[in-house]
Amino acid sequence: MRPKGVFGVSVPGSGLGKGLAVTIKTLVTRSTTQQYPDVKPELPPRSRGVIALREENCTVCMLCARECPDWCIYIDSHKEEVVVPGAARPRQRNVLDQFDIDFSLCMYCGICIEVCPFDALFWSPEFEYAEHDIRNLLHNKDRLGEWMETVPPPQPHDHRGEPSKEEANAAKKSGAA
Amino acid sequence: MLPGMQWLELALRVGAVTVAFLVLPLLVGQTEHKVMAHMQARLGPMYAGGFHGWAQLVADGVKFIQKEDITPRAADSPVFKLAPGVALIPYLLALAVIPLGPGDLVGEPLDIGLFFVLAIVGVGVVAVLMAAWSSANKYSLLGGLRAAAQLMGYELPFVLAAASVAMAAGTLSLPGIVEAWEPWWLIWQLPAAIVFFISGLAEIRRPPFDMPIADSELVFGYLTEYTGMRFAFFLLAEYVGIVVISALTATLFLGGWHGPMAESLGWLWMLLKTAAVAFVVIWLRVAWPRLREDQLQRLCWLVLVPVSLLQLVLTAAVRVAMVQS
Numbered sequence: 040m041r042p043k044g045v046f047g048v049s050v051p052g053s054g055l056g057k058g059l060a061v062t063i064k065t066l067v068t069r070s071t072t073q074q075y076p077d078v079k080p081e082l083p084p085r086s087r088g089v090i091a092l093r094e095e096n097c098t099v100c101m102l103c104a105r106e107c108p109d110w111c112i113y114i115d116s117h118k119e120e121v122v123v124p125g126a127a128r129p130r131q132r133n134v135l136d137q138f139d140i141d142f143s144l145c146m147y148c149g150i151c152i153e154v155c156p157f158d159a160l161f162w163s164p165e166f167e168y169a170e171h172d173i174r175n176l177l178h179n180k181d182r183l184g185e186w187m188e189t190v191p192p193p194q195p196h197d198h199r200g201e202p203s204k205e206e207a208n209a210a211k212k213s214g215a216a
Numbered sequence: 217m218l219p220g221m222q223w224l225e226l227a228l229r230v231g232a233v234t235v236a237f238l239v240l241p242l243l244v245g246q247t248e249h250k251v252m253a254h255m256q257a258r259l260g261p262m263y264a265g266g267f268h269g270w271a272q273l274v275a276d277g278v279k280f281i282q283k284e285d286i287t288p289r290a291a292d293s294p295v296f297k298l299a300p301g302v303a304l305i306p307y308l309l310a311l312a313v314i315p316l317g318p319g320d321l322v323g324e325p326l327d328i329g330l331f332f333v334l335a336i337v338g339v340g341v342v343a344v345l346m347a348a349w350s351s352a353n354k355y356s357l358l359g360g361l362r363a364a365a366q367l368m369g370y371e372l373p374f375v376l377a378a379a380s381v382a383m384a385a386g387t388l389s390l391p392g393i394v395e396a397w398e399p400w401w402l403i404w405q406l407p408a409a410i411v412f413f414i415s416g417l418a419e420i421r422r423p424p425f426d427m428p429i430a431d432s433e434l435v436f437g438y439l440t441e442y443t444g445m446r447f448a449f450f451l452l453a454e455y456v457g458i459v460v461i462s463a464l465t466a467t468l469f470l471g472g473w474h475g476p477m478a479e480s481l482g483w484l485w486m487l488l489k490t491a492a493v494a495f496v497v498i499w500l501r502v503a504w505p506r507l508r509e510d511q512l513q514r515l516c517w518l519v520l521v522p523v524s525l526l527q528l529v530l531t532a533a534v535r536v537a538m539v540q541s
Contacts, residue, residue, distance in 0.1 A: 055503075059503045061503070063255070066251065068257070
């Protein structure tokens with residue numbers, strides 16, 4: 040059915056007037072075009088651009104590699120003995136040899152970051168790492184470490200949201216004591 | 217006057233008209249780039265020349281020069297090559313007789329200026345038919361025939377509307393018409409102004425009257441086979457056409473150089489009025505869809521021609537009443 044104009048009567052040619060009104064309104068409205076290569080986009084703080092690695096936090100627990108739906112994380116390590124003075128036996132610790140993420144496979148689900156128990160993986164909003172050769176999308180642990188600089192500080196909690204589990208627990212403990 | 221002065225003055229006038237012929241269409245074209253972009257919530261050209269892409273059309277021109285100039289093997293070569301020139305020259309001549317300001321500020325003050333302009337703008341159809349027929353391309357030919365039907369039809373209301381003003385002013389000279397113009401003519405000649413503007417749009421085949429080009433149906437109509445500079449000339453002709461139609465509308469119906477301090481600033485008023493009409497031309501292109509071929513003819517013969525005939529009657533009646541009182 041045709042839309043009706045004033046008094047239920049559609050005026051012939053009213054559509055032409057509407058067209059003129061829409062275009063002139065758009066003309067005087069500021070365009071929202073982003074001048075991307077000249078002006079960097081303002082990305083929201085939790086943007087999923089690239090995954091950064093803080094190597095010293097990694098314990099080679101392999102959780103990320105195992106949870107990754109695409110199997111795009113490759114980890115290799117060896118064990119080293121650490122002699123602790125005063126201890127009965129030398130301790131063993133894992134040393135990371137290889138930590139690669141293949142961004143040609145990664146689907147940016149962020150499960151590896153969620154699952155990491157030691158805060159070794161972070162989201163960075165950086166996204167300008169396109170390559171001419173797909174093989175160069177395999178970032179090794181040095182390259183992943185470089186992204187750490189671009190990781191934004193954690194966002195403050197929403198002041199009207201639920202308190203974090205740690206906060207709630209602490210409050211409960213202090214209340215009980 | 218010294219004999220040498222005459223030639224100097226002539227050279228000056230021809231030079232000024234040529235400069236206007238080359239600069240104003242570029243201004244209109246750049247305005248169209250930007251206005252159309254912003255009406256579509258875009259930014260338009262932003263790079264060429266640095267500041268908001270002001271040199272975009274210069275860059276386009278450089279690109280057109282570099283392109284290969286192709287003449288199809290089956291084409292009628294001399295006619296094919298001549299057509300862009302035939303499209304362009306009439307508008308240059310038309311610009312020469314349109315008054316810019318009071319007094320002698322006109323390329324060539326012709327006594328039958330209006331008659332001359334209407335005749336010479338009608339030559340455009342010849343260029344279109346030449347381009348269409350010589351291209352040896354069925355889409356070109358279809359476009360050309362559409363253009364011929366359109367231009368033949370719209371010539372009539374175009375001329376009748378202009379005749380109304382000529383009758384009101386009692387002269388065919390364009391400076392004379394502007395001289396005789398009074399503000400209340402805006403009401404008196406309003407139907408003629410609207411008819412003249414609409415059929416002027418159809419004359420220069422601007423959207424919503426771009427049936428001859430109709431790129432969704434006819435590739436690019438009579439321009440399909442053109443490349444490089446010849447194509448650029450046709451495009452230039454379209455934009456000079458906008459300038460000419462806008463300037464004519466401003467001269468005949470909007471009072472040309474009339475305005476505050478017309479003696480010294482008349483040229484500015486004329487340019488501003490022309491620019492305002494040109495803006496409307498661009499605006500209509502962005503806002504309105506193309507007419508179908510039958511709608512196009514229907515609008516011409518069933519609306520514009522009767523309205524312009526009624527306007528002629530009205531003009532004559534008011535004129536007779538004025539003379540008798």
